[in-house]
Amino acid sequence: MRSVRALLTLPVLLATLLAGTGSASAAVAAPHTPAGLPTAIEPLASYAEQTACNPVPRPGTLKLANLLKATYPDTSYATVYACGTDGTRSEHYDGRAIDWMVSALNAHSKAEAQAVLTWLLATDAQGNRFAMARRLGVQYLIFDNRMWGSWSGTWEQYNGCYSLKGAAYDNSCHRTHMHISLGWNGANGLTTFWTKQVSATDYGPCVPAGLNWATFTGRRNTVGCPTHATVTAPASASALKKTLVYYSGAPLRRGWLGGPAVTAVQQALHIPATGVFDLTTRLAVQHFQAAHGIPTFGLLTNATWRALLAATR
Known part of the structure; x- marks a missing residue:
């Protein structure tokens, strides 16, 4: 009878353990959403390509990075890299990007990442899709082989990473961290998440004719930039x-x-x-x-x- 009771009890124990595992996963908190957010909300951030070399973290970039760190104390982040050291173009060069160190290779860390992605891309009570991403000025996200872009609102494979399985690709495929890139309003902290006001779109610094990189002035640019052809050296140049x-x-x-x-x-x-x-x-x-x-x-x-x-x- 003791053996029978033990067998009858086993499914209950398993169910309890599984329920506990699910609760632990679900218990990963999302970052704090400020009270009193206005009904007005930003459109999805326009893509603003990095054009300036100004490797100094912008105030909104630091605010978001520190919010993630405060919510998940076991994580860390990086913001700026020397111009030209992280590919040809990167918002790390102008202070608008965060590499948040959460890993898709660790269950707890991945749960933290998923909690943030769910929070950023959820529809709010007013029916606004991607509400927190819009209120923070996020223009794209890269994590665990995939990229989400404000221009499409969808997830896509990042740089063929689905087939790049080896550990050598873990960093480049963003399995070791999440990349968060912000538009200029988000990077400067001028979005409803921080100010509770919708600001005009800031398009960032403009590249002058005859050169390839812009000078960062710190002034807002709400009118856009003229288009100039990329300057290239002759093929015979050194x-x-x-x-x-x-x-x-x-x-x-x-x-x-x-x-x-x-x-x-x-x-x-x-x-x-x-x-x-x-x-x-x-x-x-x-x-x-x-x-x-x-x-x-x-x-x-x-x-x-x-x-x-x-x-x-």
Whole structure:
């Protein structure tokens, strides 16, 4: 009879354990939604491609990153990378992106990620689809082989990652972290989630004609940017000239993160190519500016870039 009772009790125990597992998964909290959000809500964020080199985290980027960290203390995040070190274009270069360190390879971590994705993309009580993503100005998300974009509102395979199964692809396929990219309103914290007011769309800095990167001014741009053709070096140009043309317009200066753009400038100025914009580099830039009748600010202004491109054969 004891054996029979034990057998009869086993399904109950299993059910209890399974229920407990489900409860633990469901118990992963979403980030706190502020009270008093207005009825008005932003449209889905317009895609604003990174054009400026300004590796300083924007205030809204930090607010969202810190909200995630406060909600999930076992996680961490990164925001900015040196221009040119994370692919050709990245909102990490202008302070509008977060790499939130949650892993699809760990059940608890993946549950935290899923809680945030559900929170961001859920329909609210007023019937607004993707409500929190809109109120935070999210323009795209990448996690666990997939990418969600505000331009379509759907998940799609990211860079063929479904078939890239090996551990060597875990980082590039975003199985080790979630990438969150913000539009300019979201990055500057000027959305209803933070201000409870809908702001006009900020399109970000504009690339000047004849160069490829924009100068970050900090001023809002609510009218958009003119379209200019991407500048390319002739096929016969040296590797250095091609690199300089690619990064032309990036307002490099001392104290910013280094990277390949700084290395190219140092090579063009015939100083040690350390990749770090140090005092030696600033002095070399000032010397070059003085020789070409350019104000000697010691940073790579648009006039300095044009003169440097002309001087590099």
